[in-house]
Amino acid sequence: MDTMTFTKVLGGLCGSLLVFLLGSWVAEEMYHTGGKHGDEQQAYAIEVESDEAEVEVVEVSFDEAFAAADIDKGKKLWRQCSACHKQVDGANGTGPHLYNVVGRDKGSVDGFGYSGVLASMEGDWTPENLSGFLESPKNYAPGTIMGYRGMSKIEDRASLIAYLQTNGE
Template sequence: MFDTMTLTKAVGALCGMFLIFLLGGWVAESLYHVGGHGDENQAYVIDTGEDEGADEAEAEAADEPPVEELLASADIGSGERTFNKCKACHKLGAGENGTGPTLHNIIDRPVDSIEGFNYSGALEQVADVWSYENLYHFLEDPKGWAPGTKMSFAGLPKPQDRANVIAYLESAAN
Protein backbone atom coordinates (compact mmCIF):
# COMPACT_ATOMS: atom_id res chain seq x y z
CA MET A 1 0.00 0.00 0.00
CA PHE A 2 2.60 2.61 1.06
CA ASP A 3 6.06 1.41 0.13
CA THR A 4 9.44 3.15 -0.13
CA MET A 5 9.04 3.79 -3.86
CA THR A 6 5.89 5.87 -3.26
CA LEU A 7 7.65 7.81 -0.51
CA THR A 8 10.64 8.43 -2.80
CA LYS A 9 8.37 9.70 -5.58
CA ALA A 10 6.56 12.08 -3.17
CA VAL A 11 9.83 13.52 -1.82
CA GLY A 12 11.20 13.86 -5.35
CA ALA A 13 8.04 15.69 -6.46
CA LEU A 14 8.33 18.14 -3.52
CA CYS A 15 12.02 18.80 -4.26
CA GLY A 16 11.26 19.31 -7.96
CA MET A 17 8.45 21.74 -7.13
CA PHE A 18 10.77 23.66 -4.79
CA LEU A 19 13.43 23.90 -7.52
CA ILE A 20 10.85 25.21 -10.02
CA PHE A 21 9.83 27.94 -7.53
CA LEU A 22 13.47 28.90 -6.98
CA LEU A 23 14.10 29.04 -10.73
CA GLY A 24 10.96 31.17 -11.24
CA GLY A 25 12.07 33.58 -8.50
CA TRP A 26 15.51 33.89 -10.05
CA VAL A 27 14.05 34.61 -13.52
CA ALA A 28 11.61 37.20 -12.13
CA GLU A 29 14.41 38.90 -10.18
CA SER A 30 16.60 39.15 -13.26
CA LEU A 31 13.72 40.56 -15.34
CA TYR A 32 12.64 43.29 -12.92
CA HIS A 33 15.91 44.41 -11.35
CA VAL A 34 18.74 45.76 -13.43
CA GLY A 35 21.53 46.39 -10.92
CA GLY A 36 20.80 43.82 -8.29
CA HIS A 37 22.23 45.84 -5.39
CA GLY A 38 21.49 49.43 -6.38
CA ASP A 39 24.79 49.89 -8.18
CA GLU A 40 23.11 50.82 -11.44
CA ASN A 41 20.08 52.89 -12.43
CA GLN A 42 16.61 51.41 -12.37
CA ALA A 43 15.32 49.95 -15.62
CA TYR A 44 12.37 52.33 -15.54
CA VAL A 45 12.23 55.49 -13.43
CA ILE A 46 8.90 57.14 -12.67
CA ASP A 47 9.07 60.94 -12.53
CA THR A 48 7.38 61.97 -9.28
CA GLY A 49 8.03 65.69 -9.64
CA GLU A 50 10.13 65.91 -6.47
CA ASP A 51 12.58 68.29 -8.11
CA GLU A 52 9.72 70.61 -9.04
CA GLY A 53 8.48 70.56 -5.44
CA ALA A 54 11.90 71.62 -4.20
CA ASP A 55 11.96 74.49 -6.67
CA GLU A 56 8.47 75.57 -5.57
CA ALA A 57 9.51 75.48 -1.90
CA GLU A 58 12.54 77.64 -2.67
CA ALA A 59 10.35 80.07 -4.60
CA GLU A 60 7.90 80.27 -1.68
CA ALA A 61 10.76 80.93 0.74
CA ALA A 62 11.96 83.75 -1.51
CA ASP A 63 8.43 85.20 -1.62
CA GLU A 64 8.13 85.31 2.19
CA PRO A 65 8.28 88.80 3.66
CA PRO A 66 11.15 89.57 6.05
CA VAL A 67 10.78 88.48 9.66
CA GLU A 68 10.62 92.11 10.84
CA GLU A 69 7.56 92.78 8.66
CA LEU A 70 5.82 89.65 9.94
CA LEU A 71 6.58 90.58 13.55
CA ALA A 72 5.20 94.09 12.99
CA SER A 73 1.83 92.59 12.01
CA ALA A 74 1.92 89.72 14.56
CA ASP A 75 -1.14 88.96 16.67
CA ILE A 76 -0.27 88.04 20.27
CA GLY A 77 -3.64 86.37 20.90
CA SER A 78 -3.23 84.18 17.86
CA GLY A 79 0.32 83.41 18.98
CA GLU A 80 -0.99 82.31 22.37
CA ARG A 81 -3.41 79.88 20.69
CA THR A 82 -0.64 78.54 18.44
CA PHE A 83 1.65 78.22 21.48
CA ASN A 84 -0.75 75.57 22.85
CA LYS A 85 1.10 73.13 20.57
CA CYS A 86 4.28 73.96 22.48
CA LYS A 87 2.84 73.68 26.00
CA ALA A 88 3.18 69.91 26.05
CA CYS A 89 6.96 70.26 26.35
CA HIS A 90 7.77 73.91 27.20
CA LYS A 91 6.82 76.23 30.05
CA LEU A 92 7.04 80.03 30.19
CA GLY A 93 7.90 80.44 33.88
CA ALA A 94 11.44 81.34 34.89
CA GLY A 95 13.36 78.16 35.76
CA GLU A 96 10.42 75.87 34.89
CA ASN A 97 11.71 73.21 32.54
CA GLY A 98 9.45 70.58 31.07
CA THR A 99 10.51 68.01 28.51
CA GLY A 100 12.03 71.02 26.78
CA PRO A 101 13.76 73.99 28.41
CA THR A 102 11.86 77.00 29.69
CA LEU A 103 11.06 79.64 27.08
CA HIS A 104 11.08 82.50 29.60
CA ASN A 105 13.04 85.46 28.12
CA ILE A 106 14.12 83.41 25.09
CA ILE A 107 14.59 86.43 22.78
CA ASP A 108 18.31 87.36 22.70
CA ARG A 109 19.15 84.56 25.15
CA PRO A 110 22.22 82.46 24.33
CA VAL A 111 21.45 79.08 22.77
CA ASP A 112 21.72 76.05 25.11
CA SER A 113 22.05 78.30 28.17
CA ILE A 114 19.59 76.85 30.72
CA GLU A 115 21.54 75.35 33.60
CA GLY A 116 20.72 71.73 34.37
CA PHE A 117 19.04 71.03 31.06
CA ASN A 118 20.60 68.29 28.90
CA TYR A 119 20.91 69.76 25.38
CA SER A 120 21.89 67.79 22.27
CA GLY A 121 24.49 70.35 21.16
CA ALA A 122 22.99 70.60 17.66
CA LEU A 123 21.73 74.16 18.20
CA GLU A 124 25.20 75.44 19.08
CA GLN A 125 26.34 74.38 15.62
CA VAL A 126 23.92 76.77 13.85
CA ALA A 127 23.43 79.75 16.19
CA ASP A 128 24.83 81.56 19.23
CA VAL A 129 21.79 83.58 20.31
CA TRP A 130 18.02 83.19 19.94
CA SER A 131 17.48 86.19 17.71
CA TYR A 132 14.12 86.78 16.03
CA GLU A 133 15.54 85.40 12.79
CA ASN A 134 17.01 82.25 14.38
CA LEU A 135 13.86 81.51 16.36
CA TYR A 136 11.72 82.09 13.26
CA HIS A 137 13.69 79.58 11.18
CA PHE A 138 13.90 77.06 14.03
CA LEU A 139 10.12 77.14 14.49
CA GLU A 140 9.66 76.47 10.78
CA ASP A 141 11.49 73.13 10.82
CA PRO A 142 13.50 72.31 13.97
CA LYS A 143 15.19 69.17 12.63
CA GLY A 144 15.87 70.78 9.25
CA TRP A 145 17.40 73.95 10.71
CA ALA A 146 19.40 72.19 13.43
CA PRO A 147 20.01 68.57 12.36
CA GLY A 148 20.52 66.35 15.38
CA THR A 149 18.32 68.34 17.75
CA LYS A 150 16.29 66.34 20.26
CA MET A 151 13.18 68.42 19.55
CA SER A 152 10.70 66.19 17.74
CA PHE A 153 8.19 68.95 16.84
CA ALA A 154 7.35 69.04 13.12
CA GLY A 155 7.38 72.83 12.96
CA LEU A 156 5.00 75.63 12.01
CA PRO A 157 4.69 75.86 8.22
CA LYS A 158 2.83 79.20 8.11
CA PRO A 159 5.11 82.26 8.39
CA GLN A 160 2.49 84.32 10.22
CA ASP A 161 2.00 81.58 12.84
CA ARG A 162 5.73 81.62 13.58
CA ALA A 163 5.72 85.41 13.90
CA ASN A 164 2.65 85.26 16.17
CA VAL A 165 4.33 82.74 18.48
CA ILE A 166 7.50 84.84 18.67
CA ALA A 167 5.42 87.94 19.51
CA TYR A 168 3.59 85.96 22.21
CA LEU A 169 6.86 84.69 23.71
CA GLU A 170 8.19 88.24 23.84
CA SER A 171 4.99 89.56 25.46
CA ALA A 172 4.91 86.70 27.98
CA ALA A 173 8.42 87.59 29.10
CA ASN A 174 7.27 91.14 29.85
Protein backbone atom coordinates in the same frame (compact mmCIF):
# COMPACT_ATOMS: atom_id res chain seq x y z
CA MET B 1 -37.20 18.43 -22.18
CA ASP B 2 -34.49 15.94 -22.90
CA THR B 3 -30.71 16.30 -22.58
CA MET B 4 -30.18 17.05 -26.27
CA THR B 5 -32.54 20.04 -26.24
CA PHE B 6 -30.88 21.42 -23.13
CA THR B 7 -27.45 21.05 -24.78
CA LYS B 8 -28.65 22.89 -27.93
CA VAL B 9 -30.03 25.83 -25.88
CA LEU B 10 -26.84 26.09 -23.84
CA GLY B 11 -24.70 25.88 -27.00
CA GLY B 12 -26.78 28.63 -28.63
CA LEU B 13 -26.32 30.94 -25.63
CA CYS B 14 -22.56 30.29 -25.48
CA GLY B 15 -22.24 30.82 -29.22
CA SER B 16 -24.12 34.14 -29.00
CA LEU B 17 -21.87 35.29 -26.18
CA LEU B 18 -18.80 34.34 -28.22
CA VAL B 19 -20.07 36.29 -31.25
CA PHE B 20 -20.67 39.40 -29.09
CA LEU B 21 -17.21 39.16 -27.47
CA LEU B 22 -15.46 38.71 -30.83
CA GLY B 23 -17.50 41.57 -32.33
CA SER B 24 -16.52 43.83 -29.42
CA TRP B 25 -12.85 42.91 -29.83
CA VAL B 26 -12.92 43.58 -33.61
CA ALA B 27 -14.69 46.94 -33.16
CA GLU B 28 -12.17 47.98 -30.48
CA GLU B 29 -9.26 47.17 -32.79
CA MET B 30 -10.83 48.99 -35.72
CA TYR B 31 -11.34 52.26 -33.86
CA HIS B 32 -8.14 52.26 -31.82
CA THR B 33 -5.38 51.70 -34.31
CA GLY B 34 -2.34 53.31 -32.64
CA GLY B 35 -0.64 51.03 -30.11
CA LYS B 36 -1.71 51.25 -26.51
CA HIS B 37 -5.04 52.86 -25.87
CA GLY B 38 -4.67 56.44 -24.66
CA ASP B 39 -1.21 57.00 -26.20
CA GLU B 40 -2.58 58.53 -29.37
CA GLN B 41 -2.11 62.20 -30.24
CA GLN B 42 -5.14 64.33 -30.86
CA ALA B 43 -5.70 65.30 -34.46
CA TYR B 44 -6.19 68.92 -33.42
CA ALA B 45 -6.54 70.84 -30.18
CA ILE B 46 -8.88 73.69 -29.45
CA GLU B 47 -7.43 76.40 -27.24
CA VAL B 48 -9.82 77.83 -24.68
CA GLU B 49 -9.31 81.11 -22.87
CA SER B 50 -9.07 80.72 -19.15
CA ASP B 51 -11.35 82.79 -16.95
CA GLU B 52 -9.04 82.32 -13.99
CA ALA B 53 -6.35 84.90 -13.49
CA GLU B 54 -2.98 83.57 -12.44
CA VAL B 55 -2.56 83.99 -8.73
CA GLU B 56 0.73 85.64 -7.86
CA VAL B 57 2.17 84.38 -4.61
CA VAL B 58 3.60 87.24 -2.61
CA GLU B 59 6.37 86.21 -0.25
CA VAL B 60 6.21 88.09 3.02
CA SER B 61 9.50 88.76 4.76
CA PHE B 62 9.81 87.81 8.39
CA ASP B 63 10.32 91.44 9.42
CA GLU B 64 6.99 92.41 7.82
CA ALA B 65 5.21 89.44 9.38
CA PHE B 66 6.76 90.17 12.78
CA ALA B 67 5.70 93.81 12.60
CA ALA B 68 2.11 92.71 11.91
CA ALA B 69 2.13 89.83 14.42
CA ASP B 70 -0.99 89.09 16.45
CA ILE B 71 -0.10 88.35 20.07
CA ASP B 72 -3.52 86.83 20.80
CA LYS B 73 -3.05 84.39 17.93
CA GLY B 74 0.42 83.62 19.30
CA LYS B 75 -1.12 82.82 22.67
CA LYS B 76 -3.40 80.28 20.98
CA LEU B 77 -0.46 78.80 19.08
CA TRP B 78 1.46 78.48 22.35
CA ARG B 79 -0.80 75.57 23.30
CA GLN B 80 1.15 73.35 20.88
CA CYS B 81 4.40 74.25 22.64
CA SER B 82 3.04 73.99 26.17
CA ALA B 83 3.01 70.20 25.96
CA CYS B 84 6.82 70.20 26.28
CA HIS B 85 7.82 73.71 27.41
CA LYS B 86 6.99 75.92 30.38
CA GLN B 87 6.98 79.72 30.62
CA VAL B 88 8.17 79.87 34.20
CA ASP B 89 11.79 80.78 34.85
CA GLY B 90 13.73 77.62 35.79
CA ALA B 91 10.82 75.20 35.24
CA ASN B 92 11.99 72.86 32.51
CA GLY B 93 9.69 70.28 31.00
CA THR B 94 10.54 67.86 28.25
CA GLY B 95 12.09 70.92 26.62
CA PRO B 96 13.82 73.90 28.24
CA HIS B 97 11.73 76.68 29.76
CA LEU B 98 10.90 79.48 27.33
CA TYR B 99 10.70 82.28 29.84
CA ASN B 100 12.56 85.26 28.36
CA VAL B 101 13.67 83.13 25.39
CA VAL B 102 13.80 85.97 22.83
CA GLY B 103 17.33 87.36 23.05
CA ARG B 104 18.64 84.57 25.30
CA ASP B 105 21.82 82.66 24.42
CA LYS B 106 21.21 79.38 22.59
CA GLY B 107 21.67 76.35 24.81
CA SER B 108 22.03 78.42 27.97
CA VAL B 109 19.30 77.11 30.29
CA ASP B 110 20.96 75.71 33.40
CA GLY B 111 19.94 72.19 34.32
CA PHE B 112 18.62 71.22 30.89
CA GLY B 113 20.42 68.56 28.84
CA TYR B 114 20.45 69.94 25.30
CA SER B 115 21.21 67.75 22.30
CA GLY B 116 24.79 68.17 21.13
CA VAL B 117 24.03 70.43 18.19
CA LEU B 118 21.98 72.93 20.23
CA ALA B 119 24.45 72.95 23.11
CA SER B 120 27.26 73.90 20.73
CA MET B 121 25.37 76.60 18.81
CA GLU B 122 26.62 80.15 19.22
CA GLY B 123 24.54 83.31 19.27
CA ASP B 124 21.23 84.44 20.65
CA TRP B 125 17.65 83.40 19.98
CA THR B 126 16.74 86.44 17.91
CA PRO B 127 13.25 86.52 16.39
CA GLU B 128 14.78 85.55 13.01
CA ASN B 129 16.67 82.60 14.54
CA LEU B 130 13.56 81.44 16.39
CA SER B 131 11.58 81.66 13.15
CA GLY B 132 14.12 79.49 11.34
CA PHE B 133 14.08 76.96 14.16
CA LEU B 134 10.28 76.88 14.39
CA GLU B 135 9.94 76.47 10.64
CA SER B 136 11.86 73.19 10.72
CA PRO B 137 13.86 72.22 13.80
CA LYS B 138 15.47 69.27 11.99
CA ASN B 139 16.75 71.51 9.17
CA TYR B 140 17.83 74.40 11.42
CA ALA B 141 19.70 72.17 13.86
CA PRO B 142 20.41 68.78 12.23
CA GLY B 143 20.67 66.16 14.94
CA THR B 144 18.30 67.85 17.38
CA ILE B 145 16.13 65.51 19.39
CA MET B 146 13.16 67.87 19.33
CA GLY B 147 10.32 65.92 17.75
CA TYR B 148 8.33 68.91 16.51
CA ARG B 149 7.69 68.85 12.74
CA GLY B 150 7.69 72.62 12.31
CA MET B 151 5.36 75.52 11.62
CA SER B 152 5.11 76.37 7.94
CA LYS B 153 3.20 79.68 7.99
CA ILE B 154 5.46 82.66 8.56
CA GLU B 155 2.58 84.65 10.08
CA ASP B 156 2.00 81.94 12.69
CA ARG B 157 5.69 81.84 13.59
CA ALA B 158 5.80 85.64 13.90
CA SER B 159 2.71 85.68 16.14
CA LEU B 160 4.11 82.95 18.39
CA ILE B 161 7.47 84.70 18.71
CA ALA B 162 5.74 88.02 19.47
CA TYR B 163 3.78 86.27 22.22
CA LEU B 164 6.96 84.69 23.62
CA GLN B 165 8.61 88.10 23.59
CA THR B 166 5.90 89.44 25.91
CA ASN B 167 6.72 86.71 28.44
CA GLY B 168 9.95 87.85 29.98
CA GLU B 169 11.71 90.74 31.55
